[in-house]
Amino acid sequence: MSGGSGRKRTLPGFGLTMGLTLTWLSIVVLIPLAGLFFKTYELSFDQFVAILTSRRTLNALRISFGLAFAASLVNLVMGLIIVWALVRYRFPGRRIFDAIVDIPFALPTAVAGVALTALFAQKGWLGAPLAELGIKVAFRPLGIFVAMIFIGFPFVVRTVQPVLQDLEAEVEEAAASLGANRWHVITKVILPSLTPAILTGFALAFARAVGEYGSVIFIAGNLPNVSEIAPLLIVIRLSEFRYADATAIAVIMLVVSFLIILAINRVQRWAQTRAADAF
DSSP states (O other), X not given: OOGGXXXXXXXXXXXXXXXXXXXXXXXXXXXXXXXXXXXXXXXXXXXXXXXXXSHHHHHHHHHHHHHHHHHHHHHHHHXXXXXXXXXHOOOTTXXXXXXXXXXXXXXXXXXXXXXXXXXXXXXXXXXXXXXXXXXXXXTSHHHHHHHHHHHHHHHHHHHHHHHHHHSOHHHHHHHHHTTOOHHHHIXXXXXXXXXXXXXXXXXXXXXXXXXXXXXXXXXXXXXXXTTOOHHHHHHHHXXXXXXXXXXXXXXXXXXXXXXXXXXXXXXXXXXXXXXXXXX
16 A cells, blocks of 8 residues: 555544534533524623623622532542452442442432432431531531532543452552552552542532532532632523523523633543553
8 A cells, every 4th residue: 555545544434423523512511602602792891891790690609610620639538548448358249339329310400409408407317416516518618618529430430440340459569569558559559540539529529529510519508709610600690581681691601611621630640641651
């Protein structure tokens, strides 16, 4: 085959599959998002800035993004502990606990919100003893934090679990036999292999928490400037027929979420490259 004829691909049909991919992504993702941006053109620049810099909007965005980030950090730590226990140890009921992890995936968000509210209300099973200690969860920002943890932790577990399963325990034993202590085994052998999956799980948990609505509004209390999340503020603006205002808030949520996830993906690529170089 001559050099000018080009290199033939092992799998044919690249043009067709790429065309279908771009078409589907455009229909499902790009066109709806473009419509969101076009809707904000009904507002002048000054109106757009006024909406985004209003005290209610800023507080709603701060609550949504701040608590989502904090909840994702908690899910990251606890998710790793859960994954380690499920993968590295054998104990009675392990399969049951492994199945329980998926409950937040299957449970309707409204059901999760009602259950958490009943549990953490001042007269609930957990809310009552916490209230005696002066800790109020339901109808407070803390309740939003708890709900975001509940709906986000399966993303970390299910993303990291298959990677840890593929990481053979013999690799850790080999490192230990060569003189590495437990801390070096964790930092030099285990974490470099798990870091890309950890970052992916964190990004998925964060994205889910930021956009969560159903399970949060029941336990949040929804007080403006106190416990009102950005998705709820968007719904309120829609109910007031202030569609341009709602899309302005939605656009800033979209842009901020995209930038955060883009940054996480960049770090993930760096971690993958570093792990490949290490091996």
